Amino acid sequence: MTTQALPIPSTLIVPPAIGRPGAISRFEDYQRLYQASLVDPERFWREQIQGFHWFQLPKRMLMGEGPEARWFSGGRTNLAYNALQRHIDQGRGEHLALIWESEAVNDRQEPVHIRRYTYRQLRDEVAQLAGVLARLGVQAGDRVTVYLPIVPELPIAMLACAWLGAVHNVVFAGFPALALLDRIEDSGSRVVITADGGWRNGKEVPLKPVLDEALTRTDLVKNVVVLRHTQTPVSWVPERDFWWHELVAANHSQPVPAEVESNHPSFLMYTSGSTGKPKGVVHGTAGYMVQTGLTAQYAFDLRPGDVSWCTADPAWITGHTYTVYGPLLAGASTLIYEGVLAFPDWERVWKIIARHQPRVLYTTPALIRAWMRQGEAAPRRHDLASLRLLASVGEPINPAVWQWFRDVVGRGTAPIVDTWWQTEAGAAMIFPLPHATPLKPGSATLPFFGVVPGIVDPNGVAIHGEGSGQLIIQRPWPGMLLGIWNNPRRYVETYWQAVPGGFNTGDTARRDADSYLWILGRADDVIKVNGHRLGTAEIENAIISVSAVAESAVAGVPDETTGEAVLAFVVLKPEAQDQGAAREAILRAIETQVGKIARPREIKFVDSLPKNRGGKILRRLLRELATTGQIKSDVSTLDDSTALLGGTKPA
Numbered sequence: 001m002t003t004q005a006l007p008i009p010s011t012l013i014v015p016p017a018i019g020r021p022g023a024i025s026r027f028e029d030y031q032r033l034y035q036a037s038l039v040d041p042e043r044f045w046r047e048q049i050q051g052f053h054w055f056q057l058p059k060r061m062l063m064g065e066g067p068e069a070r071w072f073s074g075g076r077t078n079l080a081y082n083a084l085q086r087h088i089d090q091g092r093g094e095h096l097a098l099i100w101e102s103e104a105v106n107d108r109q110e111p112v113h114i115r116r117y118t119y120r121q122l123r124d125e126v127a128q129l130a131g132v133l134a135r136l137g138v139q140a141g142d143r144v145t146v147y148l149p150i151v152p153e154l155p156i157a158m159l160a161c162a163w164l165g166a167v168h169n170v171v172f173a174g175f176p177a178l179a180l181l182d183r184i185e186d187s188g189s190r191v192v193i194t195a196d197g198g199w200r201n202g203k204e205v206p207l208k209p210v211l212d213e214a215l216t217r218t219d220l221v222k223n224v225v226v227l228r229h230t231q232t233p234v235s236w237v238p239e240r241d242f243w244w245h246e247l248v249a250a251n252h253s254q255p256v257p258a259e260v261e262s263n264h265p266s267f268l269m270y271t272s273g274s275t276g277k278p279k280g281v282v283h284g285t286a287g288y289m290v291q292t293g294l295t296a297q298y299a300f301d302l303r304p305g306d307v308s309w310c311t312a313d314p315a316w317i318t319g320h321t322y323t324v325y326g327p328l329l330a331g332a333s334t335l336i337y338e339g340v341l342a343f344p345d346w347e348r349v350w351k352i353i354a355r356h357q358p359r360v361l362y363t364t365p366a367l368i369r370a371w372m373r374q375g376e377a378a379p380r381r382h383d384l385a386s387l388r389l390l391a392s393v394g395e396p397i398n399p400a401v402w403q404w405f406r407d408v409v410g411r412g413t414a415p416i417v418d419t420w421w422q423t424e425a426g427a428a429m430i431f432p433l434p435h436a437t438p439l440k441p442g443s444a445t446l447p448f449f450g451v452v453p454g455i456v457d458p459n460g461v462a463i464h465g466e467g468s469g470q471l472i473i474q475r476p477w478p479g480m481l482l483g484i485w486n487n488p489r490r491y492v493e494t495y496w497q498a499v500p501g502g503f504n505t506g507d508t509a510r511r512d513a514d515s516y517l518w519i520l521g522r523a524d525d526v527i528k529v530n531g532h533r534l535g536t537a538e539i540e541n542a543i544i545s546v547s548a549v550a551e552s553a554v555a556g557v558p559d560e561t562t563g564e565a566v567l568a569f570v571v572l573k574p575e576a577q578d579q580g581a582a583r584e585a586i587l588r589a590i591e592t593q594v595g596k597i598a599r600p601r602e603i604k605f606v607d608s609l610p611k612n613r614g615g616k617i618l619r620r621l622l623r624e625l626a627t628t629g630q631i632k633s634d635v636s637t638l639d640d641s642t643a644l645l646g647g648t649k650p651a
């Protein structure tokens, strides 16, 4: 198979693709604009924000530093107005805004459900739902949890919240009741929007029943808006539960969009860190909007009339930013797909492209590897000529995978825009300008305007020039998070105090002789499985909730399919001898408390865990053992070196 090509030398430079008129097409222009963004940020950003709609222009572009930095203060705007109404005002109301396809197919293998919305239609749906939410008492600043499959009503719900200045909190529709409950409670949501269920791999995923189960443990939620989607009967709590379609039919008022201050929170996104439960990353309004809208243009070259397909679920930041807000802020059309991309088979993805003609395909290395394993025949059988730009996110993309993506999907000419960023960043931070930046396969290349990456050693000492270390961001950037919901201390400690000198990304990276950045992986206890971000602590907490378990430690190990995989080391209590039963109980605990996405690839039962003399588990040794099968690094701090080296029993 040609997919197993030799690795591409990582220094290979690929010239930028030729762009359309209007695209930045010279590397010198990128360098000049980048310099301008650093030398006079006030002036630079004042120019860049002109294309957005402001009820009131900001007085200052940036105020404050570090965790206190605030962008576009004093400005008044609305995210949904900018994503929808602005285009209607500018005469693009009949342009396509949203295309939805669901996985079900008929006998001829054609999709049963496709829906399209123009900007005007989408705005009408959003304003209607905003009216409904307002009638339920939702006001600016209130949090609304959204627990929906990938249907048009998911972006509609998000945008309706934004229309009111309410704070949406989208929860992945694959999460179990306890994970949903945590997110509802921590966010303090009194309204939840859900559906009867969703479709996944030909089967129904129940949603309302999962929410009902979560709500037996809290009386915080006063109203539930239920979308009828799968048509499966669901149980009902009168006065609390309402059908979406009935509320909308009965609503006759469409509120005007709220004119919120730039730093008004627009959404929460729960994500995993090193310790404790997932944290609610809070994003503001104007900074998020500006960086999202601008990167939709600069990174993905999106313009009105283009179709963009970002395969990410809006429950993750990639989908929030580039499935929903980015394309809409750019006036383009966004394609969303409900279900499994390999349903009914792997050919589906190429059929979707041929059918809807996206110009941009934005996806993860894990998916590209899965396509690669299927071979070239399928993508070559379909018309992929609409694709002009391919993009990748979520984990480092191996040069051979990069090349396959470019050659087979991008017909050898489409630029690969490898974008580095994270939930906290709001929008893309390090990426090539597709028509200006020479590419190096595997490198996210260079920072976006205003972004100043730094590489430091563990003591925070800057590494200048070539070298590797922890990746920090040395200046505030517009899309940066406002904080952690309910936990200002955790925000400052995790992001601003852990590594001196700037914002701690939690990643390690290398800077090469051309200043190109190469992301190496996480420096903390976060594991990326299929691009999903999981915290070791969350999984360990689920494992030790099993009564047979005495102790547990979880580590991430490289995995060809999923990027990284979860490996769990478990010490059973002396009286618990049945490893089979323990394994079942552990898997159940993980699935019900964290979710199926956190299932370990392997559970290893061991006699004890490697700890230092202070009792801290030495995860780096576990990772090393799991990755290389041996331990070569310094074990002098180990309390009992036989613990690990001699103690693994086959699972």
Ligand code: PRX
Pocket (backbone or CB within 6 Å): 271, 317, 318, 392, 393, 394, 395, 396, 397, 418, 419, 420, 421, 422, 423, 424, 444, 505, 506, 507, 519, 521, 522, 528, 531, 532, 533
């Ligand atoms: O480790 C980096 C990796 O994904 C992490 C952020 O995960 P999350 O908050 O879930 O956001 C995912 C997508 C925005 C980062 O700390 N990561 C993201 N993009 C890349 C990457 N690693 C290498 N290359 C990338 N392009």
